[in-house]
Amino acid sequence: MSYYEEEDNSGKILLAALAGAGAGIIAGLLMAPDKGKATREKIGSAATKYSGQLGEQLSKYTEDLDAKFKGYVEKLEDLGIGGAGSSLKLKGAWDDAKGKLKQQYAQLTDEDLEYTEGKSDELVGRLQQKLGKAKSEVVKMLNDL
Numbered sequence: 001m002s003y004y005e006e007e008d009n010s011g012k013i014l015l016a017a018l019a020g021a022g023a024g025i026i027a028g029l030l031m032a033p034d035k036g037k038a039t040r041e042k043i044g045s046a047a048t049k050y051s052g053q054l055g056e057q058l059s060k061y062t063e064d065l066d067a068k069f070k071g072y073v074e075k076l077e078d079l080g081i082g083g084a085g086s087s088l089k090l091k092g093a094w095d096d097a098k099g100k101l102k103q104q105y106a107q108l109t110d111e112d113l114e115y116t117e118g119k120s121d122e123l124v125g126r127l128q129q130k131l132g133k134a135k136s137e138v139v140k141m142l143n144d145l
Contacts, residue, residue, distance in 0.1 A: 112126050112130050123142075
């Protein structure tokens with residue numbers, strides 16, 4: 001029976017890898033089309049360009065998420081889960097809206113339709129009692145005016 005010792009080639013492999021890497025670096029430096037400063041400027045302008053595109057994409061996704069979130073909030077309020085007047089968006093002149101409400105619902109008085117900014121919950125509560133409707137229905141009705 002013969003006994004063979006295996007040679008340890010790890011040193012040779014490491015030396016060959018370092019020599020190859022060194023040769024690659026030297027070849028890259030000698031064959032580079034631009035000087036170092038020009039190359040750095042190209043890299044900087046490419047980074048600026050792509051960061052601008054990234055910012056635009058981020059803005060787009062933010063707008064999409066905002067729209068989806070608002071849609072979900074409206075759905076929750078339609079189900080009666082949200083606050084009573086939390087999403088009340090009264091647009092235009094309140095006097096015009098009051099006139100429309102009085103035409104639709106003769107039982108409403110000026111006191112029922114008294115609106116003070118920041119106290120939309122009180123208005124919604126009064127209309128809810130007077131009309132016998134759910135909070136979400138009253139809020140939707142007012143927002144649709």
